[in-house]
Amino acid sequence: MLQINYPKNKIDLNLLHQKYVSAICSNDMEDKLEEYFNQRTLIVPNAPTLEKLLLMSIEELLRESKRIGKYIKTDVQLKKLKKIINYDKAGKGYISKKQPKIAKFFSDNDNKIKLVTCYYCNIDYINAFPNIGDYKDNLHFVNKARKFELTAIKGIDDTNAKIIMNYRIKKK
Numbered sequence: 001m002l003q004i005n006y007p008k009n010k011i012d013l014n015l016l017h018q019k020y021v022s023a024i025c026s027n028d029m030e031d032k033l034e035e036y037f038n039q040r041t042l043i044v045p046n047a048p049t050l051e052k053l054l055l056m057s058i059e060e061l062l063r064e065s066k067r068i069g070k071y072i073k074t075d076v077q078l079k080k081l082k083k084i085i086n087y088d089k090a091g092k093g094y095i096s097k098k099q100p101k102i103a104k105f106f107s108d109n110d111n112k113i114k115l116v117t118c119y120y121c122n123i124d125y126i127n128a129f130p131n132i133g134d135y136k137d138n139l140h141f142v143n144k145a146r147k148f149e150l151t152a153i154k155g156i157d158d159t160n161a162k163i164i165m166n167y168r169i170k171k172k
Contacts, residue, residue, distance in 0.1 A: 042072065043071070048064060
């Protein structure tokens with residue numbers, strides 16, 4: 001499990017929490033989750049809000065997951081919940097549409113939470129390339145990036161970008 005080093009200062013921590021929640025929450029998502037927990041066929045007493053779920057510790061989240069799980073009786077009910085809370089960018093859930101904002105939150109706040117691995121997959125080395133296409137890793141970036149993307153990296157000027165691109169052609 002990846003440990004996040006949260007700010008020690010209460011004010012900074014609350015500000016970080018607010019930014020995180022605002023990156024994910026929307027009134028539509030809150031409404032969908034509330035509607036889900038109050039279905040005629042599935043009533044979850046004292047159901048948590050989306051904000052509370054997002055800010056729970058892992059221990060609290062596990063307890064809440066077990067508690068909510070007792071009320072979910074069918075696969076259809078479970079699929080509906082997964083559609084609302086879906087972190088997969090390729091998916092059609094509400095949160096999946098927010099994935100770029102979530103990634104931006106972690107990229108913008110990496111100095112505050114000091115992540116050195118990917119939050120989702122725990123890969124040991126991650127790189128944030130803002131305003132650049134999606135690349136699996138550094139090698140994929142070097143092999144596929146366009147010239148303007150290469151030159152956006154500090155230390156790579158036009159000359160170096162041309163060298164990289166010419167090397168790709170020779171390699172083929």
